[in-house]
Amino acid sequence: MLTLFLYISALDRKIVLLQDFQPLCAIATTSIGADRLRSICQPNNPVWVPRSLSSIAGVQAYSGSLKSHVAELWQSHRAFVFCLATGAVVRIVAPLLQSKATDPAVVVVDEAGKFVVSLCGGHQGGADRLTKIIAQLIDATPILTSASTSLGLPAVDLLGVPFGWHKGKGDWTEVSAAVVRGEPVQVIQEAGSTLWRSTASVRRSHLSFTPSPDATAEIWITPRLIQDARSRTPQIQWHPRVLWVGIGCERGTSRQLIEAALQQVCRENQLAAEAIAGIATIDLKADEVGLVELCHAYDFPLRTFPAEILSAISVPNPSPVVEREVGTPSVAEAAALCACLDLPETKHHTDSDRNVTPKLLVSKQIFKPNTPTPDSSTGAQPCAPTTPDLTGAVTIAIAQSEIEYTGRIGKLFLVGIGPGAIEQITPAAKSAIATADAVIGYSLYIELIAALLQPQQVIETLPITQERQRAQRAIELAQWGLTVAVVSSGDCGIYGMAGLVMEELQAGDWDGNTPQVQVFPGITALQAAAARVGTPLMHDFCAISLSDLLTPWQVIEKRLIAAAMADFVTAIYNPRSQSRVQQLQIARDIFLQYRAPNTPVAIVRAAYRQDEQIYLTTLEKLLDLPVDMLSTVLIGNSSTRTYANWIITPRGYLGFVPEMKE
Template sequence: GIATIDIKADEVGIVELCRDRQLPLHTFPSQLLRTISVPNPSAIVDAEVGTPSVAEAAALSAAKSQTLLVPKQIFRFPIENFDSQLEIQNQKGAVTIAIASSAQEYSDRTGKLLLVGTGPGELNQITPAASSAISSADAVIGYSLYIQLIDSLLQPHQIIEALPITQERQRAQRAIELANRGLTVAVVSSGDCGIYGMAGLVLEELHSQGWDGATPNVEIFPGISALQAAASRVGTPLMHDFCAISLSDLLTPWEAIEKRLVAAAAADFVTAIYNPRSQTRVQQLTIAKDIFLKYRHPNTPVAIVRSAYRQDEQIHLTTLEKLLDVPVDMLTTVLIGNQSTRTHANWMITPRGYFGTM
């Protein structure tokens, strides 16, 4: 990029050079430039524009560096290249240049964060807007499994960063870092990015960094959530009031989760259980089952859907009493019906009330 003092922002030669070479132009006021320590200050320049250095100070400011690669040099057009004394007299003077190297590429573009929900995983379940966002991004960041699921949407020129499942905050910080450089960054989550996904974490991280709400720009692309995908594979279990509860206590105290389970069970919500069981967390689903059995009939319909719409999809319709007979893991969504939920010909139906009591 090119950097100079702000009074040169409309200098024809500089503007045309940046236009022709597609270089960003960054200008600084003299008040800022005069605070930069440089090896070759000039009292003449100071008297003329209010700062003892333009080239060196602007280079260091734009690069956010304290070291010059090349100190200032003055270039003049050779006199022998002119055909007449008049041309020499009309020569506008000289240009002073200094070069500094930035730790990161400078851009005058406003960065963008595209927070994308990719749905259950199959490409035909991704919304067109979400698909376009992923393909148009300069960088795509996500959990390694989710990156694999959208591999055919990725472009050769893109920065692709797949991080492990436990590094959600690092993903958010990295995405913001790249967006602050002027890149368009897609952060992908399975399901809907705003339901137990990365969208909330990115916004929290921006808030903690004093984000002004505008730079980088943020756009959210919703996706088909896990509870919607699971419900669609077994019928219409969510036709009446429902809620979602995650059994993972990594970020939420188990005491709070247990209170929510009791409240949902007592209020007769159809309940979608996320993160029902992991390799190290095996008792929570048993506790959840026992809580619901205090308020609902043992034969209450339950759907257990693993990896909805993916090649290894598994679907089980069972009852609350037999919930633990079916294997579940972190890729499983459990749907517990309310007191009106019924099964019919391998379909799970929660009445809305149009036909009265079923």
């Protein structure tokens, strides 16, 4: 079963990239179009075709008109990808469009596979992002026509999506227009991550994070409901999910009573229900029907804590009665505070200057269906009107976490970018980079892939000596819920970042599923170097790094001797640094004990980059040429030869017995 699972997972990396758009509907009306979409969507999404094309493998045929078929699927699918004329798609979907807030993404691919068009639902439907993914997968040109996208400015209706923020009230169209027009827009952020402020799109805009008397619009990022009658400027409200609702209740309390009480608390304290992260309570209430139903209805996580944990939380209103009943003097207040402290994201500082101390916004309030007036001694509030469904009693308290709950399962894309040239990166790796929320890597690697980076992405670089810190930071963001691409030159799994990330995940007791991990291989240095000089790797070969930062030199030397004795073609990684100069000489001398002095050697520096340098020499003269950390050294075996400035290693010895030096 494990072998089958791994095989299926490796079968198609596109499944992970397209995961956010499921269920996805792909439609073509010709065999060429069907083949084009099958290369994108299979095996996860069968392509719909007319019944006349049902003989094509891996497709699903529809009967009747295409217009009727699309109408049937419209409400149940998050994205539609068509391979037919744009005009035809417009006529099909136009009667179905209702609101950009709810319409699915609509993308059109031309049969030649040269262009991918984001037709409808570019921002909120995700069509722009889906277009970029498909374009990278088939090496096509993405066509994005929204003003903010074309200008590289922030799309205000997407700002909080990576962080799980919920949209509130506001004039979204006018505020978006003000940003596109380059007008000063005031940002008032009272909660939530500030990572989005570091993006290139924000730096290009005229968003102001300090009071601006000239502002023509306002963006509020807050758990509160803003109703400022004095302000005549257009405004919008984003609500980060920072509110944790602590609940205690009698056994059998109805969902309707809990819901009515919660709505009343939010209304009286001017808190946005959209800012609620989830519900917290004592573990004795994990199966409370009313609570479970409420969480299911609103997609709230339910966090439960044992009495010994809750009793250790200091609260303003402890109750001896509650302590006698359940073993802790507080359930609602303690659970709300405890939920803020127990979040995985509070254990990983997503913003270095954040204080993760939660605060109690609403002290406990008790609600009973038949209480006629508020009780000052208990805080009991009536939940009118009384109905047969309002049964039981509920206590509610609300605490605010400094870090929001994203509600997303994070992803780690471990990406090999090859030797550095964009055309040498695989389409799947390009898509992974282009669609990530955050990209992390050594500054040189980030510069090499600059053409793939998006204005709205969080880009973080750390020095070449801080690989472990890069891995830890990527895991922090992914555990918080972001999709993070960690880039390495060459192949990320060969002397790259993938190994460090996996080691750190294991050290953190990773369950293998959250965050999700996908490895995107790249052309490694030995392959790139070999391709530039011929076919030196045509027979058995090995790779050895001369860096002793992580491997003792005694082990490296033992491997050099073994490779030289076994007549392996050998690729030398990290051959020489400014402080480490003797190792390459020692390696050369070891190989001279077992190889002829005229054994062909290639030194390839910065393969496929603008400053590429290539030297063909011999083992004896290896040290006469410049070699540094950007160089890969290829040492031939006993049958490797040089011909017309190319290095050739025969595919086999063909009866030739290599002459090994004693």
